[in-house]
Amino acid sequence: MRVCVALFTADLRLHDNPVLQAALRDAERVVPLFVVDSGIRRTGFAVPNRAAFLADSLADLDAALRERGGRLVVRVGDVVEETCRAAAETGAEAVHLAGGVSRYAVRREERLRAELAGDRRELRVHDASLTAVPPGALTPAGSGKDHFAVFTPYFRRWESFSVRRVLPAPDAVRPPDVRSAGLPGAQALASGSPSPGLPDGGESEARRRLRAWLSGPLSAYDERHDDLAADATSRLSPYLHFGCLSPAELLHRARAQDNPGAHAFVRQLAWREFHHQVLAARPDAADHDYRPRRDRWRRAPKQTEAWRDGRTGYPVVDAAMRQLRHEGWMPGRARLLAASFLAKTLYVDWRVGARHFLDLLVDGDVANNQLNWQWAAGTGTDTRPNRLLNPLVQARRFDPDGEYVRRWLPELRHLDARAVHRLPRLDDADRAGLDYPAPIVDLEAAAARFRAGRGVD
Structure with missing residues (x-):
């Protein structure tokens, strides 16, 4: 009886899953395997929001497999060691895996290929899965x-x-007898509480x-x-x-x-x-400038903390950061505004902001998060790297009625749209009675500082 392992990573589904379908074509018995990888914890990528979403997704995947006569086999430990162990225990001839692009995914693939080859087993990587x-x-x-x-x-x-064409979900998945750990809960995957508005996974x-x-x-x-x-x-x-x-x-x-x-x-x-x-x-673009600009980034811990907390004094930026903390998610326009404000208006290293986003975003993805941050900072693929986004102009354009701001800043809900947009320009006397901070930076001075730091006119 021929056996294969289908190693699930970032492809937690049955519909249109080339890895699973290839394994099912390849063998009479398939081990649907997920490894709670101890290496992820060491990278700092295991955070409460993604852990909660992952736990949901694994439970949903297991339920779908059980409907088809199988189950999700779970192991805990080093992903390479546990995958090779599962293959050896079941006599699997091959392991199927979705190809990844991060340095971690590439190293995982290299290690798996070498370890499996030493046991006369094959690694088959599917590049059209993710x-x-x-x-x-x-x-x-x-x-x-x-x-x-x-x-x-x-x-x-x-x-x-x-x-490629879309593949159907399989009618049946029949694993061999093999031991499995229980499905992990969110707390087993990462300590801490997830955002209250986090969506369900699966x-x-x-x-x-x-x-x-x-x-x-x-x-x-x-x-x-x-x-x-x-x-x-x-x-x-x-x-x-x-x-x-x-x-x-x-x-x-x-x-x-x-x-x-x-x-x-x-x-x-x-x-x-x-x-x-x-x-x-360019895997080093995860933490190195794709296009270096010789920036002299500032260390501004108090301003950076105000940015993280949504207390910059610029309502549209603060609303975006409050949404991030509550939902673990933001729309693309809000991400761009928040990123541009930190990297260009405050002139703080984009890596500081990218790390904060990865700590909270449920969709925190190395490729998209890091390279979108580089785009916003002007160190990435943007063909206009020195453009500056004015948060006042952006707010009037993309939240003209101030509805988004009032949704996420309850202290401003009593203000009308005109008052919301004027708020950063008010003097201290006009701000009396408001539980909302004055702007932490002057936009004109910040623009001049950025241009000087970047060495542009």
């Missing part, structure tokens, strides 16, 4: 470069790529949200996705991050809508994949 287009599939023609450094030419090639919830998104809101995405008060983005990013939802399936189903909203949404999916191919080619 993205719709494999990270290394597209390179600039005739340039000799290994990846696209600018989004627009990447997007043109990405749009014409023939994405493939079942992902597919429910997908149906709701495709049934109507998607069609208005082009007009409303930057409207902070409208909350009109898909909120599917956590499910993509944990692989509860297939990017290939999402792409196919969005394209089938064929309307301006769907086209704009597909472009955002391409940004996600653009960042994955950048990180695959």
